[in-house]
Amino acid sequence: MSAEIDFYELLEVERGADDATLKTAYRKLAMKFHPDKNPGCSESENRFKQINAAYECLKDPQKRAAYDRYGHAAFQQGGPGGFQGGGEGFSDIGDIFETIFGNAFGGGQRQARRGADLRYDMEIGLDEAFHGKSATIEIEVAAGCEPCAGSGATPGTGTRRCTMCGGHGKVRAQQGFFMVERTCPTCHGRGEVIEKPCRACGGEGRVDQPQTLDVQIPAGVDTGTRIRLSGKGEAGPFGAPPGDLYIFIHVKRHPVFERDGTTLLTRVPISFTTAALGGSIEIPGLDGTRHEIAIPAGIQSGKQLRQRGAGMPVLQGRGRGDMVMEIQVETPTRLTARQKELLRELQATETGEECPQSRGFFDRLKDAWTDLTE
Missing domain, CATH: 2.60.260.20 (Urease metallochaperone UreE, N-terminal domain)
Known part of the structure; x- marks a missing residue:
């Protein structure tokens, strides 16, 4: 490919184009200049090869960075990377260790990507x-x-040994006191090149x-x-x-249950009469079972009741977690005249012993107020 042809111009994109834009532009142009759509046209076939080469470079972040900085010189012999054997400048200290210590760091072996x-x-x-x-x-x-x-070669054709690396898949160059080995930029480490691409x-x-x-x-x-x-x-x-x-x-999110690991959590509102007298409620589980939950008399808001084994299954294991119900005592807001009358009768019989927490609080509040006024 001529060194004067800019890769970005070939793909008809801006230099700052993102990966998605590059890929879209490449597909569009590759389809336009594909040899199957332009049989016998050597110009289209040459343009198709140029487009493929440009995209191969720009889709690789390291190659693109080198190209943006040095242009085509980044991949030519004697370029800024300092290679005399045809290749790219090293970008990883691992390249140096790979040459010095050989196979201990994976050097010298061609591996399929x-x-x-x-x-x-x-x-x-x-x-x-x-x-x-x-x-x-x-x-x-x-x-x-x-x-x-999957070979990349037109059926009936094959590959030939890469002349850049001599079939080794890697090229070497002197870098200061070190001999640096790097993947061959021509065959990309395969050691061979396709004679006629599919x-x-x-x-x-x-x-x-x-x-x-x-x-x-x-x-x-x-x-x-x-x-x-x-x-x-x-x-x-x-x-x-x-x-x-x-x-x-x-x-x-589920409309009824929250999840904490294998535990299912739900908030259950009950009437204040059920809270005072006790009773039972039914909670349908995710397994379709209706769980009957006993409500002890005198239960308070915030109290949690636990149903063992009614929670989520253990992932790739045995058993299930629990279902935990947090009780919320609901104060009635719509009372009939008769209900209000009954509540007033109840209120008239209260001695304070029915609600020890309330009585204890107000006793402490009274003592604190007395201490402040003395």
């Missing part, structure tokens, strides 16, 4: 978190190219396509639970292993 991991956020209800569920999701993911079986994937060995996946959500999940689907992430380039898909769970 694994595909990227993906994240999917799923919102479910509390009842679904209680029972678990089967769900079907749809995602767009870079999958292995079928025509070339037209379907542009030589990358993968294409974006929608996928439908069945997911099993276990009982007991909570907000923040992460479910890993091995090998369901993006396909690696040139047939490398795929990454993983991580599903992050978000549990929606």
Whole structure:
């Protein structure tokens, strides 16, 4: 590619364009100049290769930073990185250690670059978190190219040894007192280059396509639970292993229950007569069971009653947590004349012993006032 052609101009984007803008521009131009759409046109084929090279550089943060600073000289022999063997300047102290200590730090070995991991956020209800569920999701993911079986090469063609690195996948250069080894910028560490790139994937060995996946959500999940689907992430380039898909769970608020781990919390309003005389109430659990709760006579607002084993299931374990009910005594606001009459009769019989907390408070208040006035 001619050094005078600016990568940003090739992709028709501003220099500050974000990753999404770069990707959109690349897809649009790649489709426009794809050899299949321009059969026999060498100019379109050359432009298609230039666009691919520009995008390969700009989508990589390190390469883009080097290009923004030095332009094409960043990837040429004798460029600012100081390489005489054709390559990029080192950007990581690990490159130096890799050369000095060899295989102890992974040096000298070509490894396939694994595909990227993906994240999917799923919102479910509390009842679904209680029972678990089967769900079907749809995602767009870079999958292995079928025509070339992920190799990146046109079917019937192959690869040849990279002349830049001699098939080693790495290039070396003197950097001060050190001999620095770095991934070959031409073959990207593969040690070989594709003779004729696959037209379907542009030589990358993968294409974006929608996928439908069945997911099993276990009982007991909570907000923040992460479910890993091995090998369901993006396909690696040139047939490398795929990454993983991580599903992050978000549990929606429930109209009755709040959750604290495996404990279900709810606030239960009761009438003041039930609070005074005692009784029972029924609370339906998330499992569909109706739990009868005994209300002891004289219960106060804020008192908590616990129903063992009526809470959330233990994730990937046995048993269930508890259901905790916080009692709230409700003062009546709509009384009939007869009800008011009965309450006045009750009030007339009160001695103060019925409500020891109230009597104790006012006794303490009276003593404190007396101390202040003496």
